[in-house]
Amino acid sequence: MVAQLEKTTKSEIIYPDSDGKPMADNxxxxxxxxxxxxxxxWxxxxxxxxFVAGDLLWYPTEGDNKKRVAPDAMVVFGREKGERGSYQQWKEDNIAPQVVxxxxxxxxxxxxxxxxxxxxxxxxxxxxYIYDPDMNDLTGFVRQDNILQMIENIDGWESPRLGIRFELSQPELNIYYPNGDRFSTYNEEKQKVLEEKERADKEKERAEKEKERADKLEAKLRELGINLEDIN
Incomplete structure (x- = not known):
């Protein structure tokens, strides 16, 4: 008797890297x-x-490609840095992002x-953390008793996980590193680099002129029959 076996294949579930939405509206x-x-x-x-990511789709549950969200920024402690098409939590030791x-x-x-x-x-x-840059309004939630509860006094709040501090200044929010330095934009950092390069170039030019002046002085003294080594 010949038994005919039916082969069944399980369709592979696809977890798209994009939800088709823009990262930002303006x-x-x-x-x-x-x-x-x-x-x-930094x-x-x-x-x-x-692991830090921006606008990366996070899939918390294996087998469910509909349940997903792409935080504007997220931080995951306990997961190595590296490139990812999406954050599939079951492949990441089931560690959820701690800060979004x-x-x-x-x-x-x-x-x-x-x-x-x-x-x-x-x-x-x-x-x-939710920031509205148009209204300069910051809202924060922190998990207490397994519930995300709103932070009542967000101005001056220090993140338990990140150690950064939020200050609702005018005209916009300031965020500070644990060492007190302010979060800066790429353009501000680029300007710092350019200013430092300009300073270094000026210092190099000053040193070269000083050496040139010293060389000329030494040459003049030698013309007069004076050896600097004898003076020293």
Whole structure:
């Protein structure tokens, strides 16, 4: 008797790297997203076990490619740095991002932001920060008793995980490193580099002129029959 075996194949689930949405709706939102993400990179540049990402899709549950979100910036402690198409949590020792940031634009809706709060609440985020650059308004949540609870006094708040401090100044938010330095934009850092290069070039030019002057003086003294080595 011949038994005919039926072969069944399980379709591979695809986890897209893009949700088709733009990272930012305007230049102000884009500047804040890149500033926060870049400065967080700099903050943890020497720690290989801190992964920082911007606008990266996070899939918390294997087998479910519909449940996903792309925080404007997120920080994951305990996961190595490196390139990723998406953050698939089951492939990351099941470690959820501990800190997430969202930068608002006029297109964000209350329903959308409430949905994100619930997502972060249900999937283990410890700190959640929302900044509205148009209104210069910062809202923060920190996990207490397994619930993301709103931070009442956000001005001057220091992140338990990151050690950074938030200051609601005018005309916009200031964020400070643990050492007191302020988060800066790429353009500000570029300007610092240019100013430092200009300073170094001037110092080099001054040193070269000083050496040229000393060489001329030594040559003149030799013409007069004076040897500097004899003087010394």
């Amino acid at each position: 230049t102000l939102q884009f500047r804040w997203i890149t500033t926060i993400k870049t400065n967080l990179d 903050l943890f540049v020497d720690n290989p076990q801190v 940031f969202e930068i608002l634009s006029p297109g964000n809706t209350t329903k959308e932001m409430y949905g994100k709060l619930l997502f972060y609440q249900n999937h283990g985020v410890e700190e959640y």
